[in-house]
Amino acid sequence: MVDAPRTFVIVGGGLAGAKAAETLRSEGFTGRVILVGDEHDHPYERPPLSKGYLTGKEERDSAYVHEPSWYTGAGIELHLGQPVTAIDRAQKAVHLSDGTTIRYDKLLLATGAEPRRLDIPGTGLADVHQLRRLVDADRLRSTLASLGRDNGHLVIAGAGWIGLEVAAAARGYGAEVTVVEPEPTPLHRVIGPELGQFFRELHADRGVRFRFGTRLTEITGQDGLVLAARTDDGDEHPAHAVLIAIGAAPNTALAEAAGLDLADRPEGGGIAVDAALRTSDPDIHAVGDVASALHPLLGFRLRVEHWANALNGGPAAARAMLGQDVSYDRIPYFYSDQYDLGMEYSGWAPPGSYDQVVLRGDAGKRQFIAFWLKERRVLAGMNVNVWDVTETVQQLVRSGAPVDPEALADPATPLDAVVPSP
Incomplete structure (x- = not known):
């Protein structure tokens, strides 16, 4: 009697799910691989949605992880x-919205995250946008082009990475841009006030208006069209379109309904997984934006919403599903392109975790590396218009050893020669 082939099911049609499927095949798995996605598009990467595709420099197909024919x-x-509407752990099956039931031997949850919404009047008006999916980028790209032609105004709620990248794209089209942010600087909760001020100046120099310490309270309109955006300080800002970019929440509903353990909110929420990306059910793994992983190097649980986590986490999860010994200890990494500025960030150093910021290079010329330190140990580094240093920066973070801040700041000292101090 021939055993039935093993079936591995992947829920989520993003980069993490697609790379997991690719890795299962490259590692020699010959059983069934079934990828389920709630979007009609083939799996795609998200960076082009706020970068190359949104700015008009890349075609839509550039976002796809693989050519559609690759899957066949x-x-x-x-x-x-x-x-997927439900997971039946007892029967080891997933139920789809069309009534299909698929049984699995191993299940990977790569369900991602969804944009947080504003509960204020006017969010149902035409040209009120969010940006998470490829269809969102289709619509926003058309709106930005129209705003640029007509000298229109875009109001953005949120000065995080998505808000700033869209602001840069909008200015590239010629639109007027106002960013509303409750914190005192852009990216305040990510990189702190020191470097947040740098990004404020970058955008202000390009004509972006900021309103810090305020929140949107209402979007007004007429005949279904946006006319203005009001803030809690009583001001009214002209607007022909609005983008809500106030962060994202992990899609944990399926996992929660199935009784899987979730991470606490201080840890970013998400599905709790170990260093092998395994959930509280040994036959279910989770990866990408939805997973809160115990990081072997950092020593705490972490949920990372960036491209590199999906790119590297998908293959790691696939190997763990195959029974390989996996300890996912990648240093968190992300990158951003805004105007003529490119940057890469490696590590994890939210405000309150560091006691010193060290700059190497010239921030005024927008060509430098910033380091976040605690007790002279490098927690994170960000290279701005400086290239081919990411590996070295990550080595400094990974070492956990104290360094000499003066040598770290001195461009005359090669970065790879910055050795731990006694």
Whole structure:
């Protein structure tokens, strides 16, 4: 009697899910691989949505992880546009919205995150946007082009990475931009006030208006169209379109309904997984934006919403599902492109975790590396218009050893020669 082939099911049609499917095949898995996504598009990467595709410099197809024909060639079964409605752990099955039931031997949850919404009047008006999915980028790209032609105004709620990248794209089209942010600087909760001020100046120099310490309270309109955005300080800002970019929440509803352990909110929420990206059910793994992983190097639980986590986490989860010994200890990494500025950030140093910021280079010329230190140990580094240093920065973070801040700041000292101090 021939045993039935093993079936691995991946829920989530983003980069993490697609790379996991690719890795299962490259590692020699010959069983069934079924990828289920709630969008009709083939799996795609998210950075182009706020970067190359949104700015008009890249075509839509540039976002796809693989050519659509690749999935057939690799024997990956796709169920697109069909959300999973429930996980039956006892029967080891997932139920789809069209009534299909798929049984699994191993299950990977790569369900990602969804934009947080504003509960204020006017969010249902035309040209009120969010940006998470490819169809969102289609719509926003058309709006930005229209605003640029007509000298229109875009109001952005939120000065995080998405808000700033969209602001840069909008200015590239010629639109007027106002950013409303309750914190005192852009990116305040990510990189702190020291470097937040740098990004404020970057955008202000390009004509972006900021309103810090305020929140949107209402979007007004007429005949379904946006006319203005009001803030809690009583001001009214002209607007022909609004982007809500106030962060994202992990899609944990399926996991929670199935009784899987979730992480606490101070740890970013998400599905709790160990260093092998395994959930509280040994036959279910989770990866990407939805996973809160115990980081072997950092020593605490972490949920990372960036591209590199999906790119590297998907393959790691696939290998763990195959029974390989996996300890996912990648240093968190992300990058951003805004105007003529490119940056890469490695590590984890939110405000309150560091006691010193060291700059190497010239921030005025927008060409430098910033380091966040605690007790002379490098927690994170960000290179701005400086390239080919990410590996060295990550080595400094990974070492956990104290360094000499003066040598770290001195461009005459090669970065790879910055040795731990006694």
